[in-house]
Every structure is written in C-alpha cells, then in structure tokens.
Amino acid sequence: MACKRGALIVLEGVDKAGKTTQCKKLVQALQQSGRPAEMMRFPDRTTTIGQLISAYLEKKSELEDHTVHLLFSANRWEMVPSMKKKLDQGITLVVDRYAFSGAAFTSAKPGFCLDWCMKPDVGLPKPDLVMFLQLSPSEAALRGQFGEERYETSVFQRAVQQKFEQLMKDPSVNWQVIDASQNIEGVHNSIMDHSLNAINTAQDQLLGELWK
C-alpha cells in the first residue's frame, strides 16, 4: 500500500431510520476534518443493472424473486473495481445499504433462507464497520407514512428487522448498533465516533472479504 487505505463504512437499518441523512452528514464531517470520503448507495440505480432494479422497486416491472436478488448482488459486484481503487487511494467510502440489506430483504420473502441469500455476496469487500440504525416499528411509524415502493409496508419491514437481527449475530462482521431514536445530531455524533475508530484501525489492515 503506497498510502494508508480508506475505510469501508456501511450504514444499514430499516426504513425511516435516517440512513441517507446520516451518510451525507458523515461524509461532510469527514471531509471537513480533512479526511477524504465519498458516499455510495446500493442499489446504485444509475447502471444498466441498477435501472432494472429501480423499475422493479417502482413496480413498473415484475422480476422473479431469485432473479432480482442476483441483480442486487451483481449491482454490488459491478462496483467492486472502483471501490477497491478508491479505498487504495485513501478515500473512505460511506455506503448506504450493502449485502446485509440484500440478504435481509430477500430472506424475508417466503421460501428463502438466509444462507442462500448470503451466498452471491460472499467475497465482496468486507466493511470495516457496519452500523445498524436501530428504530422500533412504532417509532418508525411516528416518522410518517411508508412510501409507494415495493417492500414499503410495516409487515414486511418487521420481517426484515428480524433477519437483520440474525445477521448481527455474526461475529466476523464489526457490527455496531446505533440508537436511531436520538435526534439527528446525537445519532451523528455516535456514528462519527465509531467511524473515526474504524478509519484509524483500517489504515493498517488489509481489506477483508465478506462472509469468507
């Protein structure tokens, strides 16, 4: 490594937990403190694969459940070369959803097991830190109606939450649970603390491989 590598930091959580807001604030705060950082999100709806996923989520098209699961995974794999390049250049990547959403959402559908759902993402760049923004379904409901996209119902979100809880039992991943019921600044401060730790630790370590 010519320069110290950036950290791969992921934010996960159920809908309304504030992931996107917090990703943006984290990137801004890191940049302001002189640490190169960029935001990414999955699905990345800008690529050809991402457009197929986006049409499915907007209910403009139907896709078979296994097929769309593999497309979500392919949408991560297609970004891997550019992710590795940026991390090598010392840029910290702050990612809004990753393979954990992939496994949690599909395995919440009938007929899917978590193990099968994790398989296509085995070997992806392993996050140095995964923060789960924890918000109870009742608190999420207070933040307003769900949107119109596929998966945006309280019944499905509860099933997804249970799958996330199973994924968080895996000690090979650096999970940190963040209380997302605090105000925006409070949540941000916790996220910033964990992120600075992860950035310091990651710079002297090789990037790992997820679930391997």
Ligand code: 2DT
């Ligand atoms: P956003 O609202 O954050 O754009 O998410 N999803 C996401 C999956 O089912 N599998 C995946 O691999 C990922 C990354 C979660 C769009 C929806 O897509 C779901 C919500």
